[in-house]
Amino acid sequence: xxxxxxxxxxxxxxxxxxxxxxxxxxxxxxxxxxxxxxxxxxxxxxxxxxxxxxxxxxxxxxxxxxxxxxxxxxxxxxxxxxxxxxxxxxxxxxxxxxxxxxxxxxxxxxxxxxxxxxxxxxxxxxxxxxxxxxxxxxxxxxxxxxxxxxxxxxxxxxxxxxxxxxxxxxxxxxxxxxxxxxxxxxxxxxxxxxxxxxx
Numbered sequence: 001x002x003x004x005x006x007x008x009x010x011x012x013x014x015x016x017x018x019x020x021x022x023x024x025x026x027x028x029x030x031x032x033x034x035x036x037x038x039x040x041x042x043x044x045x046x047x048x049x050x051x052x053x054x055x056x057x058x059x060x061x062x063x064x065x066x067x068x069x070x071x072x073x074x075x076x077x078x079x080x081x082x083x084x085x086x087x088x089x090x091x092x093x094x095x096x097x098x099x100x101x102x103x104x105x106x107x108x109x110x111x112x113x114x115x116x117x118x119x120x121x122x123x124x125x126x127x128x129x130x131x132x133x134x135x136x137x138x139x140x141x142x143x144x145x146x147x148x149x150x151x152x153x154x155x156x157x158x159x160x161x162x163x164x165x166x167x168x169x170x171x172x173x174x175x176x177x178x179x180x181x182x183x184x185x186x187x188x189x190x191x192x193x194x195x196x197x198x199x
Contacts (some may be wrong), residue, residue, distance in 0.1 A: 044193025
């Protein structure tokens with residue numbers, strides 16, 4: 001039944017608590033882009049920890065569309081306590097149908113809310129993945145974000161992100177990843193979520 005996964009994703013988005021500082025959306029996908037003409041919706045809770053700051057949680061909700069067999073666009077929102085992200089990115093599948101798939105994505109995000117300065121940032125992600133079974137794909141990413149507070153400091157976050165994508169059904173994937181913060185401004189995180197495709 002197609003309705004059940006959508007209800008589950010909506011419930012995750014509504015009932016997931018949010019607290020304190022954010023790490024936006026996560027990567028949460030392999031190097032493969034959305035198939036041409038297909039829509040995708042993704043919901044993933046974010047669990048942030050480490051860097052001598054209390055652990056926090058949030059949730060990201062994204063939608064996307066495949067424009068060609070190598071190019072897609074995605075946009076979404078991420079909610080934390082007093083912090084909201086609005087963002088969009090474009091992804092291009094550079095190496096396709098080889099031993100290792102590789103794509104690059106670039107985008108923009110805005111961070112706003114009662115617990116943060118109003119900030120606009122640039123995102124850049126390098127992403128490689130490989131099918132290790134008929135339903136399982138492993139991926140790894142280098143995820144970068146660059147922000148500047150108006151008339152203030154510049155910030156950069158760098159994450160190394162190993163993850164997996166498992167095909168639960170014809171139109172439903174389970175995605176899980178660990179984001180390892182490689183610099184002082186990057187929090188570690190764990191995320192597990194669902195991606196549903198409208199074909």
